[in-house]
Structure formats: C-alpha cells, structure tokens
Amino acid sequence: MSGGDPSAPPRPGNVLQAIHERMADLRPSERKVAQVVLANPGRVVRMTLAEAAQAATVSEPTVIRFCEGIGLPGFQHLKLELARNSAFGVSATHSVIAPDDAPQQVTDKIFEYTLTSLDHARRRLDPATLAQVIDLLAAAPRIEFMGMGASGIVALDAQQKFPLFGRPCGASIDHHQQYMLAMTMEPGDVLVAISHRGETRSLLQVVEAARARGVTVIALTGQTGSLSAAADVALIVETLDNTNVFTPTISRIAALVVVDVLSTAVALRMPAAKTERLAQMKRALTCMRTGGSQSGDEAAVC
Amino acid sequence: MSGGDPSAPPRPGNVLQAIHERMADLRPSERKVAQVVLANPGRVVRMTLAEAAQAATVSEPTVIRFCEGIGLPGFQHLKLELARNSAFGVSATHSVIAPDDAPQQVTDKIFEYTLTSLDHARRRLDPATLAQVIDLLAAAPRIEFMGMGASGIVALDAQQKFPLFGRPCGASIDHHQQYMLAMTMEPGDVLVAISHRGETRSLLQVVEAARARGVTVIALTGQTGSLSAAADVALIVETLDNTNVFTPTISRIAALVVVDVLSTAVALRMPAAKTERLAQMKRALTCMRTGGSQSGDEAAVC
DNA sequence: GGAAAATCTGTAGCTACGCTACATTTCGCG
DNA sequence: CGCGAAATGTAGCGTAGCTACAGATTTTCC
Structure with a gap:
C-alpha cells in the first residue's frame, strides 16, 4: 500500500x-x-x-x-x-565472461549484465520521443515493422503484439519483401525500422523509398547514425555494449521491452470496447490447448 | 578486478x-x-x-x-x-498498469516489472539442471528449437545464436513442419521444446513423437506441467506473471536471456579454433553495412 | 625564485546509533 | 489459583560515523 x-x-x-x-x-x-x-x-x-x-x-x-x-x-x-x-551484483563493466567460467558464473554474469543494461536503457530513454512515437502509432492506419538479423526477431515480436490492439500491421525480415511492402504503403502509414547499429544499408534503402512515398518512418535504434538521421522520429534505445565476443547482444532484449512499452501504451489509447476484446482474446489464448498457428486466428474459448 | x-x-x-x-x-x-x-x-x-x-x-x-x-x-x-x-523502485506487485497512466509511468512500470521478473527468474533457475542442459547441447550432433506464438520468437532467436558456434541447428514455429522435423531426427539429437505454460497440445504431440524416436527432449518452460513431465530434462524459467491484461508477457524475455546463457555456455565448451572463428564472424557482422539476409552467409570483412 | 595564501589531508574528540544484559510483565498450564 | 516459561520493555555499553581544528602541500603572485 x-x-x-x-x-x-x-x-x-x-x-x-x-x-x-x-x-x-x-x-x-x-x-x-x-x-x-x-x-x-x-x-x-x-x-x-x-x-x-x-x-x-x-x-x-x-x-x-x-x-x-x-x-x-x-x-x-x-x-x-x-x-x-x-x-x-558486480558492476557491469566487470562482468566479462572468461573462458574458464563455470555455468553458474556464466548465468550470473549474463543476467547481471542484462539487468544492468536494461536499467541503463530505461534511464536513457527520452520520454518526449517516446510519447511522440506512441501518438504516431496510435493514429496510424497501418504499421509495418522491419529489421534484419537480431532486429528481425524484434520486428516479428512487435508484429505479434500490435494486431491484438486492432491495428493492422505486419513484419518483414527480408530485404526484397521489405521493399515491396514499402511501395504499397500510403502517406500516414507508419514504418518502424529496427536496427541496433542503425547502419544497415539495405534497411536504409527501404526507409528512403518509404519516406519518398510520404510514409512516416520511426527508427528504433541503439545510437544516432544513418538510420536515425533518415527517419522522421528516432527512438534511441541505448545499451551497454561491451565488445567481448561471448557477451551476447543485449540490444534486442532492450528493444523488445521498448516494444512492450509501445504496444501497451497504444493499447491504453484504445476505446474500452477494443480493450474488452483484447481481454477476451487473452483469456482464449490462456485456455487454448491446441496452440494453433501464430496467424492469430481466434480460437473458441475453452 | x-x-x-x-x-x-x-x-x-x-x-x-x-x-x-x-x-x-x-x-x-x-x-x-x-x-x-x-x-x-x-x-x-x-x-x-x-x-x-x-x-x-x-x-x-x-x-x-x-x-x-x-x-x-x-x-x-x-x-x-x-x-x-x-x-x-516499488515492489513488483504494485506495478499494475492503470488505464490512465501517462507514457512515462507506463515505461517505468514495464521496465520495473521486467527487471524484477528477470531477477526472480535468475534466483529460481536451478543450476544443476542448467548444467545438465549445457552438457546435452554441447554434445548434441543436431539441435532443433520449437515453439508456438511468443515462444516461437524464442526459438527463432535461439536458432540465430547457436549456429554461430558450429552446431547445426534449426527452428520451427509451424506444427506440421515441427512434426516432420521430429521424424527426421536421430537418437542423440536434441529437441528444445519451448512453451511458457507447458500445455500446448500440438507441441506435446511433437515431443512424444520425438522421444519415441530416441531424441533427447529438453523443455524450456515456465512451470511444471505436461511439457516438463513429457521431456527428458525440464528447465523451468519461473517468471512473475500477474494477470493484468495490459501487463505484457515477461516469459519470452526471461527465456531469451536463458537462451543467451545456454548459447554462451556451450560456446565456452568449444575448442579455441571455433571460438576464434566466432570472433572473426562477429567482427565481420559488426562491419557489415549491406545487412544481407539473416541466412548467415559470411560477408567479407570490411 | 621565494614567500604568502589557499587548499588539501590527517588527528582528536564528540554525538548517537545500534546492540546486549537484565528486569518486568504476560500468558499458558497444572 | 499459583507456578513456570515465554515474551516484551528498560537501562547501559561499545563503537561507528561525523565535525572542529591543526599541520602539510601545492599554488600563485610579486
């Protein structure tokens, strides 16, 4: 209390x-x-x-x-x-994984590093930009998420969440498909371009093509760079990237959490009717035993 | 130090x-x-x-x-x-998202909840089971990751990481494909079945089929249940799941971190030669500007 | 280059905070 | 109804953390 x-x-x-x-x-x-x-x-x-x-x-x-x-x-x-x-635990800078670490140590270090990095990302997140992105997403008639490699995972995850809130949206992790999708988008639609380093050239091409069509481009990236410069709005998710070979990339985890924030915030903007529909669907999913395809077809409540 | x-x-x-x-x-x-x-x-x-x-x-x-x-x-x-x-900040139980929360509050609550849950998952992770799983993965001639929906994202992510360490492995998020893949696996191969609730029936079918063929099945799940019972080894990743509609599922984040731990631990078992190859590849990926497909084709070092 | 001034660092002493030994009270039980 | 055991509060002690002061060191200006 x-x-x-x-x-x-x-x-x-x-x-x-x-x-x-x-x-x-x-x-x-x-x-x-x-x-x-x-x-x-x-x-x-x-x-x-x-x-x-x-x-x-x-x-x-x-x-x-x-x-x-x-x-x-x-x-x-x-x-x-x-x-x-x-x-x-120990401060992040010291949790470099050594080749002779025991499983327990590896676990501790990775969790520690993940937690510290997420904490860092939270502090560095710009509230104003975040609010702006939420506004854009809430108003968009159509949303497309695009990313390559690890960022592709983030795109797919985002696609799984957003349709729940009544937003038609898609995700693509293939360059050609991304380009074609961009060409089908209309002014006012939103393209969320995801790239940790923000220098992936193929994605930049797609972004440029989309912007030329009047599509609003939101960059979800780890640092200022070509992508953030090319986009209408750049949401920087800053993570602690030490360069150790064995340290897994934390960036996608942080990006996933940010996607959680965005989808939740957008959901809150929805009228109560849609919120109710979401609750209904979640109940259905919870009870679902068949675990159908990810296409999101509505299963009967058990 | x-x-x-x-x-x-x-x-x-x-x-x-x-x-x-x-x-x-x-x-x-x-x-x-x-x-x-x-x-x-x-x-x-x-x-x-x-x-x-x-x-x-x-x-x-x-x-x-x-x-x-x-x-x-x-x-x-x-x-x-x-x-x-x-x-x-506040303890996790208090971070229930209210419909009238401002974006900043939503951000704080979700990050907080994620951090607390990850911390919880870390503490509850059984080191012995983890070590056992690492042993199995390190020795496996072939690894397949399978999951539906949100767990499918985890499977895809795992697939992106493990091949880097010289392990042939795949991921599938489609029931039919999963079944077919299970039928092509041999005794000694490892199937990692991912499901948060551990009750997805279609996945259980695949697990049973695989075990009948002598395949070692590792369950990556959030609680003891049908899946953990059906598998050879069950790695429980316990998360704090409150039932609020707007609270995003934390389970996949925790599972992703565990996958990080597993892949890193397995990588540490590899001989130095392969480790070197990994470092080489990571350098190449870092410098890569073209951002080719996720198929992992080796780009020339810039 | 020397001397004065300002700043930085260590010594001594004080307040009070947290902890332990003991007395008092309260509750259970014969 | 009285005895015993447990539980709670009171008093006092040791020490930890903080402040006032003096010595040492560096800086600066003539």
Missing part, C-alpha cells in the same frame, strides 16, 4: 556512473576512494568507514568528503546507494 | 519474500515490525532503529529480534538487504 512515496529521494541514477562523471572534480586522495568503490562496490557495502579508509589508504574524513563530493550526505547513504546498484 | 568474492554472503534471495515465509515463526510483536517493513520497504531503508521501533509501536530490541528471526544479523543488514530489493 501507499504506492506513491512523496518523500522519495531525488533519483541519483546510477551511483557508480555518477562517480565516474564527477571523478574530475574530486581531490587526489578522494580519487583513491573512488577507485576502491568502483573496483568492488559490493564489498564496500559490507565495509565499515574505518575499513574503507584503510582499503583506500586514506583517513576516515577523506572518505566522508568523498561522499559529499559525489552529492551524498554521508557514508551510510553511500552504502545504501551502493546496495541498490549492487542488486545486480 | 577480484571478480570472485569468496566472502560473499549467503544469498538470502528476496528478503521481502523471506519475511512472508517466516511470518508464522515470528512472535506477535515482531509481526508488527514485519507489517511495517512489508508495507513500505523503501521508507524503512531511510529509518533509524528508533524510528522503525516507533513506527511499529514496539521497542528497539524487538526490531533487532525481528531481524534475527528472519536470519539477518542486525538492523543494518536489514536496511542493506531492503535497499537491494527496492532497487527497482
């Missing part, structure tokens, strides 16, 4: 990131403290002030001053904030 | 859940403390021992005894654990 907490503290975002940013403003000995904290946040949580000071080879007050330097009122609060962040 | 932390505490999982479970063993006045903590964990974090005692209308030592009762050594540790859990 009492969901809203007005006395909630000003969200300082990721503390570790804040430390990184304000590192320059810190005094030399305070930086030694920062090093220790960044190196092993999880351990600092279990440290006492004296221990932390000893670990950084500085005196206790220096540690306190470090806390104040990064905008925290004291050491206790630092530990609390650190505990919040270390909910995901 | 110092990735392994041998002095890590015994993972108490979700503290709030632990409190719920041990509620019966608690003394009457300690339960009053539990009420306060469960009602507003985020606020208790910022409380002092005296304040917490006052809020529960008990004395300080009672609060301490409460901490000991739930397996924590003291009040400080309780606050720390509470901070860990409130990392995602």
Whole structure:
C-alpha cells in the first residue's frame, strides 16, 4: 500500500556512473576512494568507514568528503546507494565472461549484465520521443515493422503484439519483401525500422523509398547514425555494449521491452470496447490447448 | 578486478519474500515490525532503529529480534538487504498498469516489472539442471528449437545464436513442419521444446513423437506441467506473471536471456579454433553495412 | 625564485546509533 | 489459583560515523 512515496529521494541514477562523471572534480586522495568503490562496490557495502579508509589508504574524513563530493550526505547513504546498484551484483563493466567460467558464473554474469543494461536503457530513454512515437502509432492506419538479423526477431515480436490492439500491421525480415511492402504503403502509414547499429544499408534503402512515398518512418535504434538521421522520429534505445565476443547482444532484449512499452501504451489509447476484446482474446489464448498457428486466428474459448 | 568474492554472503534471495515465509515463526510483536517493513520497504531503508521501533509501536530490541528471526544479523543488514530489493523502485506487485497512466509511468512500470521478473527468474533457475542442459547441447550432433506464438520468437532467436558456434541447428514455429522435423531426427539429437505454460497440445504431440524416436527432449518452460513431465530434462524459467491484461508477457524475455546463457555456455565448451572463428564472424557482422539476409552467409570483412 | 595564501589531508574528540544484559510483565498450564 | 516459561520493555555499553581544528602541500603572485 501507499504506492506513491512523496518523500522519495531525488533519483541519483546510477551511483557508480555518477562517480565516474564527477571523478574530475574530486581531490587526489578522494580519487583513491573512488577507485576502491568502483573496483568492488559490493564489498564496500559490507565495509565499515574505518575499513574503507584503510582499503583506500586514506583517513576516515577523506572518505566522508568523498561522499559529499559525489552529492551524498554521508557514508551510510553511500552504502545504501551502493546496495541498490549492487542488486545486480558486480558492476557491469566487470562482468566479462572468461573462458574458464563455470555455468553458474556464466548465468550470473549474463543476467547481471542484462539487468544492468536494461536499467541503463530505461534511464536513457527520452520520454518526449517516446510519447511522440506512441501518438504516431496510435493514429496510424497501418504499421509495418522491419529489421534484419537480431532486429528481425524484434520486428516479428512487435508484429505479434500490435494486431491484438486492432491495428493492422505486419513484419518483414527480408530485404526484397521489405521493399515491396514499402511501395504499397500510403502517406500516414507508419514504418518502424529496427536496427541496433542503425547502419544497415539495405534497411536504409527501404526507409528512403518509404519516406519518398510520404510514409512516416520511426527508427528504433541503439545510437544516432544513418538510420536515425533518415527517419522522421528516432527512438534511441541505448545499451551497454561491451565488445567481448561471448557477451551476447543485449540490444534486442532492450528493444523488445521498448516494444512492450509501445504496444501497451497504444493499447491504453484504445476505446474500452477494443480493450474488452483484447481481454477476451487473452483469456482464449490462456485456455487454448491446441496452440494453433501464430496467424492469430481466434480460437473458441475453452 | 577480484571478480570472485569468496566472502560473499549467503544469498538470502528476496528478503521481502523471506519475511512472508517466516511470518508464522515470528512472535506477535515482531509481526508488527514485519507489517511495517512489508508495507513500505523503501521508507524503512531511510529509518533509524528508533524510528522503525516507533513506527511499529514496539521497542528497539524487538526490531533487532525481528531481524534475527528472519536470519539477518542486525538492523543494518536489514536496511542493506531492503535497499537491494527496492532497487527497482516499488515492489513488483504494485506495478499494475492503470488505464490512465501517462507514457512515462507506463515505461517505468514495464521496465520495473521486467527487471524484477528477470531477477526472480535468475534466483529460481536451478543450476544443476542448467548444467545438465549445457552438457546435452554441447554434445548434441543436431539441435532443433520449437515453439508456438511468443515462444516461437524464442526459438527463432535461439536458432540465430547457436549456429554461430558450429552446431547445426534449426527452428520451427509451424506444427506440421515441427512434426516432420521430429521424424527426421536421430537418437542423440536434441529437441528444445519451448512453451511458457507447458500445455500446448500440438507441441506435446511433437515431443512424444520425438522421444519415441530416441531424441533427447529438453523443455524450456515456465512451470511444471505436461511439457516438463513429457521431456527428458525440464528447465523451468519461473517468471512473475500477474494477470493484468495490459501487463505484457515477461516469459519470452526471461527465456531469451536463458537462451543467451545456454548459447554462451556451450560456446565456452568449444575448442579455441571455433571460438576464434566466432570472433572473426562477429567482427565481420559488426562491419557489415549491406545487412544481407539473416541466412548467415559470411560477408567479407570490411 | 621565494614567500604568502589557499587548499588539501590527517588527528582528536564528540554525538548517537545500534546492540546486549537484565528486569518486568504476560500468558499458558497444572 | 499459583507456578513456570515465554515474551516484551528498560537501562547501559561499545563503537561507528561525523565535525572542529591543526599541520602539510601545492599554488600563485610579486
């Protein structure tokens, strides 16, 4: 109960990131403290002030001053904030997978990395752009999702969700088909172009062709680039991409969650009648045992 | 640095859940403390021992005894654990999406819910089963992924990852095709059957047919059920599924992350030569600008 | 280049927070 | 109705975290 907490503290975002940013403003000995904290946040949580000071080879007050330097009122609060962040375990930058890791370690690291990245993506998401995209999607007579490779998976997933809300929409993961579809679209229709790097040339071709026809193009991408420049609206889903070979691409997970957000927000715009139809369908799907094709044909309620 | 932390505490999982479970063993006045903590964990974090005692209308030592009762050594540790859990803001049960939510609220709630659910899935994942699945996949001459609907997306995603590690594998989201594929599989081959509820009848048919042929069947499902019973090994990916119509299904996200874990773990088993080939391919994909079809044809390194 | 000033860092002491030993009360049971 | 055991509150202690001050170091300006 009492969901809203007005006395909630000003969200300082990721503390570790804040430390990184304000590192320059810190005094030399305070930086030694920062090093220790960044190196092993999880351990600092279990440290006492004296221990932390000893670990950084500085005196206790220096540690306190470090806390104040990064905008925290004291050491206790630092530990609390650190505990919040270390909910995901070790900080993301350190969860590089080593070839000799045990399955349990691999699991921990990947989940950790995924959680941290999603958290990061959430913070970096621009609310204004998001709202704009929702408006466009809610008003579109027709929606097409397009992407290649991993982004193709996102497109297919989006296609599975949006029709539920009464929006005719499709998805394509083939260049030729994408091009042909683009040519059948009308002004006012929305094309959602998905590409993590935003440089996939074949997709850019399709986007250009669509825009020439007056189609509204929404880019769902991981960074500013050719795609975001070519689109009418660019929704940037920023993820932490470290370059380790074994670290799986998190980008599609983040994109999927964003698609969840979009589809849900669009659904909320729908009149109550359609919402009811959706609930009905969901009940039907839940009870469905036959698991028919994905074409979405309405099965009888069990 | 110092990735392994041998002095890590015994993972108490979700503290709030632990409190719920041990509620019966608690003394009457300690339960009053539990009420306060469960009602507003985020606020208790910022409380002092005296304040917490006052809020529960008990004395300080009672609060301490409460901490000991739930397996924590003291009040400080309780606050720390509470901070860990409130990392995602409000607890998951409260993030039910209301029809009049603003886009920003929808975003927050969905991300929050996703993060909490993933965290939950991680804790509930059985390491032994996971290790067993990895062994099976690493040894399999051939792997097929099958699923319907949302689980079909997971199957397609898995298919995109595993071939990179030199494993011939396929994915199918069509019942007829699945059945035919099952009939072409040989003893020792692995069929990964994906279904969140684990009751999709058409998939169960395929599983039975495959097992009759001596194929090893791995179930990737959200709960124990018909599928987990029918399979050789059942990997349960437990998610928090509240039944709100607008709450998107988290199951596929969790399943995707588990697929990440599996593919990465299998990749680590590969000899260095193949690992090198993978790195090479990833470099090529990164530089690829043409974004050819998803068939995985090797593009020249740019 | 030297001296003064400002800034940074460590020492000492204080407040109070969290924890433990003990007394009191309350409830169950013979 | 009285005894015993459990449960709860009171008092006091140790220590952790924070503040005032002084010494050391670097910077700056003449």
